[in-house]
Every structure is written in structure tokens, then in C-alpha cells.
Amino acid sequence: MKMLSKINKFFCSVKLAIFLFIAIAAFSMVGTFINQGDTTSQYRTIFGPEIYHILYWLGFLNIYGSWYFIGLTVLLIVNLVTASVNIFPHTLKAVFGPYPSFKEMMDKKSPKAAYEVVESKKNIEETKKVLNEKFGKPFSETETELYYSKNSIFRFSPYIAHLSIIIIIIGVILNVKYGFRSYTNIKVGEKTDVSYLTKNQKPVKLPFTIRLDNYQTKYYKDGIPKSYISKISIIKNHVSVAEKNIEVNHPFTYGGITIYQASYGHYRPTVAKLLIVNLKNRKLEKAVYAEFGKLYDAGINNIKFRFIPYKRPKRGEIPFFIELGNKRILKFNVLPYKNKSMPLIFAKYHDAVFLYTGVKSYYYSGVEITKNAYTSVIWLGSIILITALFFSFFFNHVETWVKLSGSKDGKKTSMEILSVPKKKFESFYKNFDKIIAKIKKDLG
Amino acid sequence: MISANVSALDGSLYFTISLFFVLASFAGYFIFLFTGNKTIPKVSFGILIAGFIIQTAAFVVRWIYAYKIGIDTPPLVDLYDSMVFFAYVIIFGFILIRIFYDFDALGFIITLVASLALAFASFSPLAPSAVEPTIPALQSYWLIYHIMTLFVSYGAFGASFGLGILYLIKSGRKNKTGGWFLNLLPPSNIIEEAIYKVIVFGLVFLTAGIVIGAAWADSAWGGYWSWDPKETWSLITWLTYILFIHARFTKGWGGKKMAWIAVIGFAVVIFCYLGVDLILPGLHSYATPGSTPIL
Numbered sequence: 001m002k003m004l005s006k007i008n009k010f011f012c013s014v015k016l017a018i019f020l021f022i023a024i025a026a027f028s029m030v031g032t033f034i035n036q037g038d039t040t041s042q043y044r045t046i047f048g049p050e051i052y053h054i055l056y057w058l059g060f061l062n063i064y065g066s067w068y069f070i071g072l073t074v075l076l077i078v079n080l081v082t083a084s085v086n087i088f089p090h091t092l093k094a095v096f097g098p099y100p101s102f103k104e105m106m107d108k109k110s111p112k113a114a115y116e117v118v119e120s121k122k123n124i125e126e127t128k129k130v131l132n133e134k135f136g137k138p139f140s141e142t143e144t145e146l147y148y149s150k151n152s153i154f155r156f157s158p159y160i161a162h163l164s165i166i167i168i169i170i171g172v173i174l175n176v177k178y179g180f181r182s183y184t185n186i187k188v189g190e191k192t193d194v195s196y197l198t199k200n201q202k203p204v205k206l207p208f209t210i211r212l213d214n215y216q217t218k219y220y221k222d223g224i225p226k227s228y229i230s231k232i233s234i235i236k237n238h239v240s241v242a243e244k245n246i247e248v249n250h251p252f253t254y255g256g257i258t259i260y261q262a263s264y265g266h267y268r269p270t271v272a273k274l275l276i277v278n279l280k281n282r283k284l285e286k287a288v289y290a291e292f293g294k295l296y297d298a299g300i301n302n303i304k305f306r307f308i309p310y311k312r313p314k315r316g317e318i319p320f321f322i323e324l325g326n327k328r329i330l331k332f333n334v335l336p337y338k339n340k341s342m343p344l345i346f347a348k349y350h351d352a353v354f355l356y357t358g359v360k361s362y363y364y365s366g367v368e369i370t371k372n373a374y375t376s377v378i379w380l381g382s383i384i385l386i387t388a389l390f391f392s393f394f395f396n397h398v399e400t401w402v403k404l405s406g407s408k409d410g411k412k413t414s415m416e417i418l419s420v421p422k423k424k425f426e427s428f429y430k431n432f433d434k435i436i437a438k439i440k441k442d443l444g
Numbered sequence: 445m446i447s448a449n450v451s452a453l454d455g456s457l458y459f460t461i462s463l464f465f466v467l468a469s470f471a472g473y474f475i476f477l478f479t480g481n482k483t484i485p486k487v488s489f490g491i492l493i494a495g496f497i498i499q500t501a502a503f504v505v506r507w508i509y510a511y512k513i514g515i516d517t518p519p520l521v522d523l524y525d526s527m528v529f530f531a532y533v534i535i536f537g538f539i540l541i542r543i544f545y546d547f548d549a550l551g552f553i554i555t556l557v558a559s560l561a562l563a564f565a566s567f568s569p570l571a572p573s574a575v576e577p578t579i580p581a582l583q584s585y586w587l588i589y590h591i592m593t594l595f596v597s598y599g600a601f602g603a604s605f606g607l608g609i610l611y612l613i614k615s616g617r618k619n620k621t622g623g624w625f626l627n628l629l630p631p632s633n634i635i636e637e638a639i640y641k642v643i644v645f646g647l648v649f650l651t652a653g654i655v656i657g658a659a660w661a662d663s664a665w666g667g668y669w670s671w672d673p674k675e676t677w678s679l680i681t682w683l684t685y686i687l688f689i690h691a692r693f694t695k696g697w698g699g700k701k702m703a704w705i706a707v708i709g710f711a712v713v714i715f716c717y718l719g720v721d722l723i724l725p726g727l728h729s730y731a732t733p734g735s736t737p738i739l
Contacts, residue, residue, distance in 0.1 A: 014693045021687040025680045032673040032720070064671050172669075181667050220514075220577040227580050248580040249664040260666045368666035375662055382655040389651060393644035393689075425640075426633040 157392035171377030263366025455506035465495030533599030553606035586660035594653035600646030608706030
């Protein structure tokens, strides 16, 4: 039993709580100086293999998921619960009684107490009346003793604040267990029903298919991006069931799953558009969407060709060329073309002219796909927390005992007034002095 | 060569004018410390209120200007705006404290901090005053609630820092005969109570600001919490002040230790507010070509 009470004392101590606050804050700090959740190869290049191994071993690369970080949080919860449970009966008694008597309170010699003796020129009953005007309705009353308690109900607010922390943590656990956060890129015009978990890149199957119909960036006049807009369709059983434009700050929720605009970009081009002109009859022979490196027929004199980008283009040089079927290499020439901004880029071989008109590139949109399960529990806990903090901070529980003793003739009364605040504020003593002065004025 | 980046059009000129009012007020409070002349702080307080009114007007001008050039969200996001707003709330906080307590000695710290913030905004090339269009990530009505609540808390913590310093000065000189300065300060236990009240006020707003931020992140970025450096530092700040309110229950943690926590706590706030953006990368500084959003 002695052991048990020792353990109990350890777990409910404020010192443990203070240690845990500092420890959790310190480990959190580490996590902000070392990037969390990068890949192994990224860490190796940043820190080098030895330091990487040390950091990995210490758990510093995934600190918020490390056993000791979770351990500290669990310890804090245990601390919070045991501390609350231990003091709760005391608080219950302070609020609902039985309240200590004047004598018991005097013997306690609380360092917070304010004490004053006042002589009243009125009898006990009239004195009581005046006191009740000053202190409110007494919580308990005997012939010679009065007990007042102000703001006692707010003694529960710290417990509610602690309870709300537990509600928030329950919400977080449920969210982690039943929800997920994932990310995927979708190419314009394509669809997917698979996304990749943010924490470990593992694929997750979605209950529907998302198609990216279009992607667009809008700009302010001075070129700063104004909005990133993806037009998406939700497809279920081959039927489009919803269509929506999503933007940053304007996600779309379907069936409990929310799709957020998170990123955008374009893939490296793989196709060039070439116009092939026959010089003999000055006619456009054909337009070819030439996949890089693939052999095509020019349609003129049986000429075969490939469009190939240089692996390491030199500065100022056109970064691609044409390789003919006979392995001959054709370089492109540049000719400023009338007053158009894009010059004519062409390569010539006998009667065939290859006119380069650009590459075809595909935009993609990066979307975060999230199942935000049980977040309402977290918000509920948060609202309770804020409210409870407010009430526990700004309402000071004040208890006042008055012992009355009438003179022999019953015309005069002597009062001993003892007032004890929960929080030792200077303003309490000032206020106490004010009340005493008033009582003296009214009864003196 | 330092040159102010000001314009009457977008209201930044009026912030710079208010800086001179706050500086004048600071000079008064500073002289008060050496002379103890009771009329000086009254004049200083008047000048400060005038500066505060000018700042209020400057905000109105700036918001209208931003609205006119087609920016829907209030201009609160870049370094300049957040610095002037910080000065604004800290002065507001002091005015409130001054109305309820006889706290002239606090004036010199508050006006000093506010002057520094305003001077940095007005003269630092790091904080251009031009109203920039809001990037997509910040185009949301959550923005205003998120920033307002947090800046109220920052202002309160700034005030608690000033009070903490006063407390430490006072307790450090306790045994020596009180000089001109110490006699001007309110009794230690009044400062102690003020530290507590200002901090818990800030803590309620800090909690609300973090929760609003989380709710915004939930509706904009895919999750309520991402352990992004700014989020994490806001948690560290929160834990610091939570430690403050629990430390009161520990035996032997008198006013001096509490005052130290108030001072250290504000250092954490400053790191969370500025350090994270200038040193650590993260969501709060993301997607920002050329500008630093401070949230």
C-alpha cells in the first residue's frame, strides 16, 4: 500500500507535469530543425551516412511518431488523469460541502487568508442582514456562524479543461485510426482510383475514381498566381456522379472523402509536333506528332526520321535534332519569321522540310485526398477547452467565514471575518479591505 | 542609406507618422523613469493614444486601398502588415492595462517594443510596405480570425514580458534602499497578479488562434495538424504558458520564477512569430514567390 501511494504521488505531481511540458516542447523543437518525413536518400545526402544512422537510431527523423514522444504524451495523460482524480473529492467538498467551520479554518492558518475583527453596533440578526447584502446568500448558517462562497462552481472548470484535452486526444486517435491522408498526381484527362498515403507512400484504394478534366492557373496582372483550379469529376461504376472545380481553400468532399488542390506541374514532354512540307510542290505533306525517338515516315521519297532531344544540349543551340532512317543527322535552323514572336525552326533534307511547331506537354494536378474522420470530436474538445480555460482563469473562488458573538445586552455584535481566495491576487485583498470598510461604515 | 518605404495612398505613411508619436511617448516615459514627474506620463499616454488613433486610421486606409485594387482578404499577411499590427495590439493592450492599473512604469517597455516593431516595418528593406495580392493559400475568411486572435495573444504576451522585466528589476533590488525608479513601480504582488492576468488572457486567445488555424488547415490543406514548424512552435509556445499556469501550484515557485517564465515565454513567441519564417521552412512560408507571409 505504501508503494502504491508512492506511485500515486509520483503520477499526480505537478512537478511531473512540468517536466513533461518541457520534455515534449524540447522534442518538438528538434522536429522543427530536422526535416521530418524526407526519404532515406535525401537524409543521406544532407547529413552523410554516419550522422544519418545516429539520427535514425535516435528517432529524430520521425520524432512525432517515435515511441518516446508518444510515451511522453501517454505519461502526460496519466499524470493529468491521476492528478484530477486525486484532487476531485477535495473540490467536490469545497463546492457542495460539508464546509469547514470557522474554527477549523482559523486553525489551518492559510497564508492566503485575510482576517479582520469588526465591532457592530447592531444586534446579531440585523448584522447578519447587512453581511448578506455584502457577501450574498450564505451557503450555510448557524446561530453564530455564516459561510459565504463566491464563484465556487467555477472550481470545476480546470477539470473540464483537462477532460477536454482527453476528448481532443480521443478525437486525434480516432482520426488516425479511421481516417487517412494521401496524395496523388493526376494527368489532365486521366483518372485514378489510387492515392498514396502521406506517411509511408503506400497506395490506398479509393471508393470512387477521380478524373482530372482540366487544370488552370490564374494570375494577377503582375504575374503572381491568383488561383490554381482543377476541374474534377467523380466517377462511380463508370458513371460521372459529380463535377466540381477545386481550388486551394476550396476543396470538395464526396462520400466523406475530401479532395484538396495541393500542387500542379507538367510532365516532361514526350511528343513534338512537326509539319512536313514538300518543297517540290510547296504543299503541306502531313503533320506528325512525333514521339521522341520513334521512327516515322515523312511521306516524301520514302524518307524515314526520328525526332530526338539532345541529352545534354549546348547553350544557344536548338536542343533537339532529327535522325534520318539512314542515320544521317539533321540540325535545325532558326529563321526569324515576319513579325511573329516565334521564329521558324526547321530542318531540311532534299525536298523535305521539317517544321517544328512545339512540344505537347501534359499538365497534372497534385491533389491531397483525405478522410477526415472524427474531426468533429477534436473541434468539440477544442471549444470546451477554450471555454473552460476562460472560466478557470477569470473567476476566483472566494470563501468567507464570519463568526458572530453578541454582547450580553444583545445590542452589539462582535464579528470575526475570515476570507480565503483560491488564487492569491492582490486585487482580492484590496477588495476585502473595501468590503470591510463598507461594513464598518454601515454597522460601526 | 535608410529610406522609409511609405505612401499616403496605401496608408503606410500614417504608420510611419504614428511611429514618431510612439517614439515621443517613449521619450516621455523614459524621462519619467529618471525624474518621477507625474505629469510626464500623463502627457506620454495622451501622445500614445493619438498615435493609436492614427494607426487605426492607417489600417482603415490600407484596407480600403487593398479592397480597391481587387484584394478581397485584408492586408495582414506580409511582414510589414504583421509588424504594424503587432505594434497596434501591444499598444492597445497597454492602454487597457493602464486604464485598470496605475502602471506608468510599464509604458517605457511597451512603447519601446512598439517603436521597434514600427521602425522595422517602416525602414527595413525586408518588410516592403506595398500591398501585395494575396496568394491562393491565404485567400480565406479564416485568415482574419486566425491572425486577429493570435495577435491579440502576442500583444498580451508582449505586455507580460514587460511586466516580467519590471518584476525582476524590482525583486533584484529588493534589499537595497529603493531608488527613484523602484518607488515608481507598483508593489511586487500587484505586478505578479498583472503578469498572471495578462498571460491567461493571452493564453485563451492563443488557444483559440491555434484551434482556428487547425480548422482552417483542415478546410484548406488536407489536415488539421501537419507538424509544420509554425504549428509546432505554436504548440511549444502554448506548452510554455501552460507550464506557467501549472507552475503556480508548485511549492517554492515564487513570483521571480514566474516572471522569468513570462520573459522566456515571450522569447518563444518571438521565435514562433519571426524566427520560424526567417529560419525554418514550412507550410506557412510556402507557395510564396518573393514574399514572406507571417501567420
